[in-house]
Amino acid sequence: MVSLTRFAARGLLAAALSGLLAHGAAAEEIVFKDQENREVKLPKSAERIVSIVIPMASTVIALDGGTKKLVGMNPTAKSAVLEGILSKIFPETKDIPSDVTAPNFVPNIEALTATNPDLVIQWGGRGNDIVAPITNAGLNAMLILYGTEQLTRDYMTMTSRAIGKPERIKELVEWRDRVQKDIEAKAKTIPQEKKPTTLYIARALTEIATTGTKGSYNAWYMELVGGRNASAELNGTVTINKEQIAQWDPEIIFLNAFEARLNVDWVYNDPILSLTKAARNKRVYKMPLGGYRWDPPNQESPLAWMWTANLTQPDVFKYDLRAEMKTAYKTLYNYDITDADIDGILWIKEQGGSANYAQFKAK
């Protein structure tokens, strides 16, 4: 009953509002379905956006080509911005508030409302408790889902429409599509027995966690570039032990970019891990941290795929990653990336001695 009356009241209010705005902004009204199949209705393109979702903060900056529209983000997203290159490209990012949400995606409604957002980007599929406070405060929420490349493209497209730049997403999605198709075409020729087993380590320092194939973006692009996920038997991201890694004996190990203090020495100095094929052949790499960490889907994913491809199948893939990065950073952030920036993003100093890594050094 209560919800019904509230619904009716909100309907009346909306009707009254749209009546008021009818002659002015109706032409600009933006209506779309988000990934939880909810209708999102914006009277005009969103000018003030808060992203509670972590990687979407830097994606909004990339889609807008600047920081003006991002008015709030997750504290964890902010730490990635401050650790990475975005704080150098856009120094003003350090002033964007991050008190709008707890890192676990529970919004702080008062701080959120204080930023006066037109649109709040929130995770779907994690229950209504993190969404209801936003909609109850009368704010527009757009829910997105994690996991696949298609979902990523869809929510990026949705966001660019919401901020009134539908033309912007085209080149970004085309770029993703072009790189993915190119990789797929080349990877098709690789026979199964030439595909190395690869292991992505999602957490290392306090406990070791890795991820199964189903629903994992990392496993998806490792297999895209002609690798085989060594931990395919797992379900989701779970804790494992070193003995299990020895049993899998992966040929390549990718370390996450989330743990700032993690580097390849963690593998080389370990009595067990240093005996894996990956360590003996020096094929251990830490994922780069560019505009965002390259592990999860984000605006720079094609660069992550090319990096992974060159390392997984060095005979098949020979992307000029430095050139690709220069183009991409110009397109994404209108920034002329320097050689020193690239060295930092790719951890040249830390892992320049790894196998097949010389290709990434400046010529």
Place this chain on the structure above:
Amino acid sequence: MAALTEAEAAPIVRRSHLARQTLVFSGLLVLFAVAFVVSLCVGRFSVPAIRALELIWLGATDPWRELTTIEERIVLLVRAPRVVLAALAGAGLALSGAALQGVFRNPLVSPDILGISQGAAFGGALGIMLGIWGFPLIAMVFISGMAAVILVGLISRINGRSETITVILSGLVVSSMFSAVVSLLQFVADPNTSLPAIVYWLMGSFATATWERTLIAAPGLIIGGVLLWMLRFRLNILSLDEAEAQSLGARTNRERWLVFGLIAVIVGSQVAVSGIIGWIGIVIPHASRLLVGHDHRALLPASVVLGAGFMVIIDTLARTATAAEIPLGVITALVGAPIFAMLLRNHYRERNGS
């Protein structure tokens, strides 16, 4: 047929009691030894059992040999320290539980009651969040566990002495205070890295065991355990009624805090290297009491052996059942609770029957 006089009967009763105790202890020791050896031979990495036994023999006879093959390293650097640590931790927790239940004359208390676990959890969660790991993290956990016990001591000390009830209540107060702070830390932790690490650590695991970690924890566990064992007569007196204990010459307040201090060292050392492991400290002492009775001279060693064996079995399940590590807290409760319920029912059925 003349009935046996009482004087004649006593030695026979004592002798049959002794025979029973010997039988129980040899049974427990065999169980522990089997669990220990079997868990060194099984794991996710397949090493033939014969080869594993050979490696254990080599490792025991020539410990400083250089280990080059993966098999050697798996058995001697991954499994061995983990099994030893699990055994020590299980023994320490069970011993602490047995001693505490005696001192408090309350079968429901477990080592958590003194606030050590929650205090230590706070140190661990804070350390993980600050990106501290390795030895500094262990030190931080240990120190915060000790700080919690000291806090309990200060709060419960009224007019120069502390009643058991005020100790239990102060323990509750300090525990809930620290667990609130742990929740707060979880709330602000990074969901990609520190949050899952904190959650996993809170559920307890030996997955990160190495010889260094085992050697860091061992002194606290062993020295604390040996000193508690030396107090076994004192524990028998402390488990009596307060006035009775004092009439037997015990300075109950001081001796109680001596026991608490030792338990803090044991539990603090365990939590520092393997997170919070519930249930062992309450299930094992009860099981041991059903096997060997209430006398601490028998109860303490029985708890040690049974606790060590049980923990080794649980941990072996945790690391071998699936490719993923199962948190210990889950298995100790799933396995421990039904066994405990069964033991209790049997015990009371027998008692009511007789």
